[in-house]
Amino acid sequence: MASNWKVFRQKLGNSWSQLPYLGRSLTLVWQAAKKWTIVWASLLIIQGLLPVATVYLTRQLVNSLVAALDVGVSRENVIPILILVALMGGVLLLTQVLGSFLNWVRVVQSELVKDYISALIHKKSMEVDFAFYESAEYFDRLHRARQDAFFRPTALLENSGSLVQNGITLMAMAAVLTQFGVWIPAALLISTLPAFAVILNYSKQNYNWWMKATADERRSWYYYWLLTEKDSAAELRIFELGDYFQSAYQSVRRKLRSEKVKLAKNESLANLGAGAIALLITAIALTWMLWQVLLKRLTLGDLALFYQAFNQGQTLMRNLLQNLGQVYSNMLFLGNLFEFLDLSPQVIDPPTPKLAPTNLNQEIKFENLSFWYPGSNKAALENFNLTIPSGKIVAIVGANGAGKSTLLKLLCRLYDPQQGRITWDGIDFRDLSIQNLRRLITVLFQKPVDYNASVAENIALGDLLAIAKLPEISNAAEAAGAAEIIDRLPENYHTLLGKLFTGGVELSGGEWQRIALARAFLRQAPLIILDEPTSAMDSWAEADWLERFCQLANGRTAIIITHRFTIARRADIIHVMSDGEIVESGCHDELLALGCRYARSWKTQMQVN
Incomplete structure (x- = not known):
């Protein structure tokens, strides 16, 4: 009882x-x-x-x-x-x-x-x-x-x-x-x-x-x-x-x-x-x-x-x-x-954020940084150090799982490192408000979103605060090599993309990627991050895009994460990653002369091509 x-x-x-x-x-x-x-x-x-x-x-x-x-x-x-x-x-x-x-x-x-x-x-x-x-x-x-x-x-x-x-x-x-x-x-x-x-x-x-x-x-x-x-x-x-x-x-x-x-x-x-x-x-x-x-x-x-x-x-x-x-x-x-x-985020603004810079004048530095994903016992990066100088195109290459995407997530402050820090001209990323930090960056992700909206809206989503008008949208499309694609569409910039809604027009993977590039280029941010930007393009389209990008990035800082050495060779600095570490650094010719990992991979890729 x-x-x-x-x-x-x-x-x-x-x-x-x-x-x-x-x-x-x-x-x-x-x-x-x-x-x-x-x-x-x-x-x-x-x-x-x-x-x-x-x-x-x-x-x-x-x-x-x-x-x-x-x-x-x-x-x-x-x-x-x-x-x-x-x-x-x-x-x-x-x-x-x-x-x-x-x-x-x-x-x-x-x-x-x-x-x-x-x-x-x-x-x-x-x-x-x-x-x-x-x-x-x-x-x-x-x-x-x-x-x-x-x-x-x-x-x-x-x-x-x-x-x-x-x-x-x-x-x-x-x-x-x-x-x-x-x-x-x-x-x-x-x-x-x-x-x-x-x-x-x-x-x-x-x-x-x-x-x-x-x-x-x-x-x-x-x-x-x-x-x-x-x-x-x-x-x-x-x-x-x-x-x-x-x-x-x-x-x-x-x-x-x-x-x-x-x-x-x-x-x-x-x-x-x-x-x-x-x-x-x-x-x-x-x-x-x-x-x-x-x-x-x-x-x-x-x-x-x-x-x-x-x-x-x-x-x-x-x-x-x-x-x-x-x-x-x-x-x-x-x-x-x-x-x-009631869920509470861990990546939050500081109590008193510092004034956000308007440009990158010196460098971005990874200082003694260690990071491991939640629930993982293995560090994705450990005692990691890297300097990204301002005004340079920096390529980061390496096999899958080397840690390249982890760098992107940390740069965008999608995660915070458990040890060490990342600085922007000496300012710790965590001392800036998240919104202000991300306004300094524009990104093309490896799998960008294909928005079922008009071409103009698809590109304008890259910078809603700027209230972009058609001339700015058109310039971004030109820079991304998307202008010719858009000209062929029935209503040009007013064409509805995607097949989710009635009247929409579907694009190929490479064409969608050009639209996403235009969206990334519309935001006039001092730091450009591109994750496999030409993965859906053929070699002819890639060469055309690369010329355009080098002109666009002139005077700005760009980080390109890529498997394609034809893209990496145009960078001012190339960093080779393996198992969460930078194992080689230099320009294309320097790395070829070194005769190590990059040189072997270059020769293999060129023979395949």
Whole structure:
């Protein structure tokens, strides 16, 4: 017995621990839709009182009808009956009108809340460290947050509203039933307690299952994406992978479905048992009332009032406890949303940022820098030192995994090093605000985003603060070698790119890369970083682009990460990386004369070409 009591107290404690989410959820709703929430609350209170008026009017009507039948129908006793009928009709009409109005208010409120919470999720997604996007745990959190964001807060609000409305009506009904005996409201409560226990128990079980199933849910969505998206369509057809991924999808879905169906079956059986107990108690109470009528201690009007009040009271009590269970369930799930919104980035602005420079006058230095990725025991860079002089084109070459992309991420301050520092003309990157630092840099990533927007917008996204006009956009396109591509498009700079929306035009990989280069060139930043800038270009296009780039980068500092030595040879300085270290440095001719790693790789690549 003591053990059972301990378990009950533990479950109760777990339930109470979720209560702070109720306050935060209601605050979210209030911030998103203040006026509509006031209207919503007012309508709930009115609707909560209307059923009591209906019950009282029913008793009066039945008693008036019985009295009229006893003395005979006449004008004097028919008029009060008609007035009662009219009042009941008015109450029912008002209930319908308020119900329709409340549904409209709920839709408006729901849409406002959805948009508000979406904005919070988007903002947090941009605030969290880049490291979160390289973590499976982060994607589990994001998946759960997104799943809950669009309906849980409004569902919680609706449940809470129903709880208030049903609570008001139930208290009034309990007061009505008390006149027949104090035990009647108690019986009403007892008849619904088993259903409440079922709701609480299975709310927790459903939540635990959903938490456990998150990874499988994401995997099923991944397979679904592979089977339906353009990016994978060609490869799935060529390698005949459709059946394989369909089978994988069905296998995961079969597992999830089996677990969910089993849980639903057990919950249905538990609800059936709880319903049988409620029905038995209702039968006992109704039998007692019939007996009182037969003894003429109560009237038929009293019986009608009792039946309506008890029946409605039982429904209300069941709904009330169900609302409590749903509030609890929604609070459990909303914990995931608030857990996501409470994530704190580690890469942050300093308390008092230094004034950002407008140019690179001397150098960028990596000083005794050590860095390892979160969750990794192996350092990606250790005691790393490198100087990037201003006004030079610097190429960084090396095999995959040498650490080249890590340098890019650190330069963009997507990560902070655990030891050492990076400086810009002697200023530690961490002493500058993140926004101001990134405004000094323009980047072409190895896999740039293909935005489904117009050509002009695609390029203008490189510097939204500059509010670029068509001449500036055109100059950037010319510098990237994209002008000829754009001239061939049906609406030139106003052509919609990509096939996601109607009327869009698809480009080749190399053409998309030219557009991305133009976007990077539009931002007039003192530091240009290019990660494999010609990976999707043929050799003729690469030679043309290289000439243009050398002219564009004149007087600015550029870092090119590349596997192509035909690109690297045009750099002022070439650094060869291996296992997180710089193993060779110099210009192209110097490295060839050295006869080491770079020279061997150059000869191999030239023979292949």
